[in-house]
Amino acid sequence: MRHLLSAADLDHDEIVEILDLAEEMAQVLHRPIKKLPALRGRTVVNLFFEDSTRTRSSFEIAGKWLSADVINISAKGSSVSKGESLRDTVLTVAAMGVDALVIRHQASGAPLQASQWIDAHVINAGDGMHEHPTQALLDAFTIRRHLRAETPDVIDFAGRTVAIVGDITHSRVARSNVALLRTLGANVIIVAPPTLLPSGIDSWPVEVSTDLDSVLDRADVIMMLRVQRERMSGGYFPTPREYTVSYGLTRDRLAKLRPGAAICHPGPMNRGLEISADAADAANSLILDQVAAGVAVRMSVLYELLGGADETVPTKEHA
Amino acid sequence: MRHLLSAADLDHDEIVEILDLAEEMAQVLHRPIKKLPALRGRTVVNLFFEDSTRTRSSFEIAGKWLSADVINISAKGSSVSKGESLRDTVLTVAAMGVDALVIRHQASGAPLQASQWIDAHVINAGDGMHEHPTQALLDAFTIRRHLRAETPDVIDFAGRTVAIVGDITHSRVARSNVALLRTLGANVIIVAPPTLLPSGIDSWPVEVSTDLDSVLDRADVIMMLRVQRERMSGGYFPTPREYTVSYGLTRDRLAKLRPGAAICHPGPMNRGLEISADAADAANSLILDQVAAGVAVRMSVLYELLGGADETVPTKEHA
């Protein structure tokens, strides 16, 4: 694997390999000395054109636990604001001798473009309304662990149903999860108000519903998406309260979930809007497990991309 | 010691232990190779909801010299600005596998709350108008060194008088220092304009004065507090100039101090307002010693909390 640009690029075996390696990485979380020498002397740059504390920190911790040097570059106060093109910024950062570039960008496709410009490994940390593949990997990791509590040898999600609920149109988390979950064999139900279903949804390999209540007792996992408050004024739905009434995981709906059904949310949560406090803090809520899984999965991905023993940094004439 | 939330929590022996260890840590400042392996593989997060260059940098340097991984998270651009609750932010950061969380927050009590939510060690780096315990420890360290220059074996401050001058109402530095200095046996005189004395001051174990001049020749240490310029328009006193005339450590007042009396200030200073340049740069000014002591004391505190040989990170089900 050379880059991680899209969950849709990953085949079944690649996913399982990343998740299995993440299981090993997760052991580090429980050790007092959380340090592996694997990426000593490698340089990982977090190049974030959008703010994201949790994703940036998660990659930073993952890189440092693998002994990499991690450099954070925020677009705020960077050359970007001086009118430099994305290509020049990416080429410049790469020319400093970077081994992996973790990119978050508001434009769909920016990481793909970056991967075509430079020799360093590129990881998509969220691009526009396109993908957020490490989120889907950490979700799969979390769900797999949850299933394994009952069925220890589970590898695939065949026969399992995951409902993804919320603003599908604007969600890269939804897109990455649909791709990954389908590759692992899960059934996916997309639940959203009609105004937040993307055009083209008919061609997605999923079931679509606009009625959350009809789905509750069919899902093994219910994944609530964050409502971007800036959408509130976009005419997508009348008021926050009406969103909650129709699409929130309220206490009442919590009681109607299948016994043992898991609750996921990529965070940060709007408690009381898309998810009630009861649901967020329920025994079957995996929301903090997702956060912990994020570090393990990102360690796994960084190791997959950079950890080869014979790895050398490709160098161009100018490098 | 599990957390450091408040100077008032520390008993006499705990304070002496931290200060003695800080003396050992301070040796590192003089070495070309300022690195101890004690916290290798431990992760310290600076979670700052208020800006503070000096406190954040001091903890970062202290952590790195102990070989810890240090991650900075600023509330600006963080999930916080996306409406996430403090509890969810703290739980999320902790779930990434953090060993210690250094918290600065505008709300009194936030670090205490955090310590009740998570298993990681919590250090209060300043909370609202409540406490700033490492500031009080570094002040005590600095004062003790100053006293030891004359009396090498000094442990306690019995018989010594420390005057704390300025905006007591809004000062967490004052609150932490009163607690710590009293535990070490010092007499404390609080000097402030009546408008900047907190209600309830009568129950503090201190002498209270509104007349700085009457105190000058009685103090072994005079600690000038920073005037927050935003208070200027709050009606607390008429003009900056009148504050200086009544409560500034001017050149004239400098001359009236007891011989050998030490001058402290937590920084950043408003030269010409609460402290004159003559006082700030006087031979007996310990202001830069306080800064250096800050690194040593924070190394000591981090080591006390994290450095135990048998330390393992407590893990919850989800960790």
Next chain:
Amino acid sequence: MRHLLSAADLDHDEIVEILDLAEEMAQVLHRPIKKLPALRGRTVVNLFFEDSTRTRSSFEIAGKWLSADVINISAKGSSVSKGESLRDTVLTVAAMGVDALVIRHQASGAPLQASQWIDAHVINAGDGMHEHPTQALLDAFTIRRHLRAETPDVIDFAGRTVAIVGDITHSRVARSNVALLRTLGANVIIVAPPTLLPSGIDSWPVEVSTDLDSVLDRADVIMMLRVQRERMSGGYFPTPREYTVSYGLTRDRLAKLRPGAAICHPGPMNRGLEISADAADAANSLILDQVAAGVAVRMSVLYELLGGADETVPTKEHA
């Protein structure tokens, strides 16, 4: 060498020594494990009062590859914004036990002042309209490599001509390059609109021209300066388009350069303004080589200042 404040301070042999060492450091860029133990346990602080992603990152990477601890302090959100003086900020940072302070400041002379206040090594990372010595060193490194591709043993630039084109008045890059290139024996032609030539240019040891076209076939290296967009409204020239017509390195002008002439730009580029895409991406464009050289040169400078075996941190009474 104790500080690096100005390219004008460096004599011929010092420059050659830095460039030769940078050649060794540049090998690190091609290694999978880019880590030298030279500065383990040393603390380097990037104290930036102006934003600069590329310079800050370059120093950070250089320091980390030498195993130093690197601390970033941005003036935004720092004590600076609280009204603290430059002197107090610098003294405070130094008192934390810093070995080298890398300073960028909007005021000419700030790094020089800092070097007079503290014992730590000071590196000027750009001060006002004065100097940016590591930029000139990385430019010289890049040019020397370029010349060596044809003439392997080149040390000096005698007989070579470098044209520096653009806003000379406001450019610290131009000032540092003039000093350094002249010390290495190059001829320097300054090309600028009359409104962007500084008063006093007559005393510079350079040829001055306001006609770019007359210079094109005489330069072995053409160095295009960035146009600060904020100058656009300053009355320095009528419109961006007219700047490009007269002083841009357009496709037409590219064709008129001497064969093999190298193109440099300190970045970030305004493509289409001072430099065309054809020129920026030409085979003889060294712009990304400059970026890579920046890391190597800064490693060299940090090593020169800090790397001595018998180095001990000078300590004052208060340290």
